[in-house]
Amino acid sequence: MPLRIFTLLCAVYFILIGTVFAGDFDADFDADFDDTFSDDDPASEILIADPLEPFNRGVFWINDKLYFYVLKPVAKGYRLVIPRPARVSVGNFFSNLASPIRAANSLLQWNFRGFGTEVYRFVINTTFGIGGLFDPAKSVAGVNKSSEDFGQTLGYYHIGPGFYLVLPIVGPSSLRDAAGSFVDSYGDPLRYADLSTKEYLAIKLLDAVNRLSLDQDTYEGIVADSLDPYLFIRSAYAQLRKAQIGDSTYDMNMFEAPVFDNQLLDPIDWFGL
Amino acid sequence: MKKIILSGLLALLFATSSFALPQPQIRVKQMVDSVLDVLKRTDISDAEKQVLVSGRMQSYLDMKSISRRTLGPYWDGATEEQRERFALLLVQILEGTYLHRMDDYGGGATDYLKQRVKGHKAIVDTLVHSEGLEIPVQYKMVYEDGDWQIFDLVLEGISLVKNYRASYGEIIRRKGLDELLTMMDDKIVEMKKPR
Numbered sequence: 509m510p511l512r513i514f515t516l517l518c519a520v521y522f523i524l525i526g527t528v529f530a531g532d533f534d535a536d537f538d539a540d541f542d543d544t545f546s547d548d549d550p551a552s553e554i555l556i557a558d559p560l561e562p563f564n565r566g567v568f569w570i571n572d573k574l575y576f577y578v579l580k581p582v583a584k585g586y587r588l589v590i591p592r593p594a595r596v597s598v599g600n601f602f603s604n605l606a607s608p609i610r611a612a613n614s615l616l617q618w619n620f621r622g623f624g625t626e627v628y629r630f631v632i633n634t635t636f637g638i639g640g641l642f643d644p645a646k647s648v649a650g651v652n653k654s655s656e657d658f659g660q661t662l663g664y665y666h667i668g669p670g671f672y673l674v675l676p677i678v679g680p681s682s683l684r685d686a687a688g689s690f691v692d693s694y695g696d697p698l699r700y701a702d703l704s705t706k707e708y709l710a711i712k713l714l715d716a717v718n719r720l721s722l723d724q725d726t727y728e729g730i731v732a733d734s735l736d737p738y739l740f741i742r743s744a745y746a747q748l749r750k751a752q753i754g755d756s757t758y759d760m761n762m763f764e765a766p767v768f769d770n771q772l773l774d775p776i777d778w779f780g781l
Numbered sequence: 782m783k784k785i786i787l788s789g790l791l792a793l794l795f796a797t798s799s800f801a802l803p804q805p806q807i808r809v810k811q812m813v814d815s816v817l818d819v820l821k822r823t824d825i826s827d828a829e830k831q832v833l834v835s836g837r838m839q840s841y842l843d844m845k846s847i848s849r850r851t852l853g854p855y856w857d858g859a860t861e862e863q864r865e866r867f868a869l870l871l872v873q874i875l876e877g878t879y880l881h882r883m884d885d886y887g888g889g890a891t892d893y894l895k896q897r898v899k900g901h902k903a904i905v906d907t908l909v910h911s912e913g914l915e916i917p918v919q920y921k922m923v924y925e926d927g928d929w930q931i932f933d934l935v936l937e938g939i940s941l942v943k944n945y946r947a948s949y950g951e952i953i954r955r956k957g958l959d960e961l962l963t964m965m966d967d968k969i970v971e972m973k974k975p976r
Contacts (some may be wrong), residue, residue, distance in 0.1 A: 537902075596913065729881055732971075733881060735949070735961075735964045735965065739952070740944060751939070
């Protein structure tokens with residue numbers, strides 16, 4: 509008799525669990541599939557409003573020329589002089605420096621896991637990674653960056669992008685995201701490093717050129733493959749930001765993924781949790 | 782009694798495992814591998830590669846749905862001839878774009894993270910590794926004509942079909958469908974030139 513009750517309980521348990529999982533699965537699945545997959549006729553949609561299109565196209569044109577005739581050649585020269593590992597380290601350094609911005613924005617979105625990730629990465633990479641030049645938090649412990657910015661934080665609180673903006677040099681943005689970048693700039697440690705404006709701009713330029721030198725001709729690819737690069741980038745930007753604000757499926761994280769193969773860098777191990 | 786429960790459980794186990802076939806993930810892997818095979822060859826020119834890949838990719842793509850959904854609201858207003866021409870042009874643009882991307886990420890190992898199947902729809906999540914970067918690539922698929930067909934490619938949250946629909950829609954709205962088809966024609970000629 510006890511056995512029968514036990515099996516009955518087991519059966520009920522599994523049915524319940526099964527339905528719970530099925531429910532989550534269905535909702536997630538449908539959300540991921542999106543309307544492009546619905547069986548009804550897909551409606552036309554505007555991914556982002558663009559009332560300033562003529563102005564934006566003008567800035568886009570200037571940026572395009574700036575890219576092909578100034579920034580790219582500079583980045584190419586830089587690429588010839590500085591070997592790749594050094595450029596990766598420069599990139600790591602700037603990325604590590606921006607950790608406080610990502611950490612603060614994670615916190616503002618009640619994303620404690622993201623906050624923990626960023627604090628962990630900052631501590632590990634600043635110490636073991638020699639001031640952020642290396643990224644052992646990722647290369648050894650497999651903990652990825654939690655890319656959050658204030659534009660995403662605003663998006664988290666259901667503030668839409670407003671309208672599309674193309675900013676000089678910076679490129680695609682929106683009213684919300686441009687305001688977000690402005691707020692984020694106050695979280696940039698370089699701002700408080702007692703630099704002259706010239707020095708600050710020079711460092712920012714180095715960051716940009718370095719980033720470009722590591723890029724695999726993404727922009728060239730878009731220009732080569734799309735009928736109207738302006739429209740293509742606009743929709744891509746709108747979609748990318750929307751995806752970033754939603755839950756990231758690919759957030760491999762220190763608390764959930766089988767990431768720690770090195771005991772040395774395992775905080776769970778340090779605290780004996 | 783115990784035996785009955787046990788055999789019942791076992792039967793259930795086998796039933797669920799045979800459910801999973803044929804797997805969309807395997808289809809994606811087949812396509813990625815066959816495209817990479819062509820890209821890795823050094824004995825043929827870029828133009829020849831394009832022709833080879835074109836033949837291989839078409840059998841994996843559900844071009845009918847892709848082109849219908851890319852045209853979106855303009856599909857109904859198009860003539861049969863325009864629809865066919867559009868599908869023909871779009872497949873070439875998609876292949877060219879995919880080829881260029883794969884070339885850029887050249888030799889990047891692909892991790893097959895997971896697949897989800899619901900009815901005749903499936904989502905396959907992959908992660909492409911390339912020079913220290915990890916690019917999430919998602920394949921959306923439908924089961925049609927006895928096989929899983931790719932319906933959309935989502936790179937870092939950016940759906941290609943959605944992107945094409947938004948930008949092509951704008952072009953049609955301003956210049957008309959025929960002008961779009963001409964632009965696509967010109968683009969394909971341009972894409973086929975060696976980079």
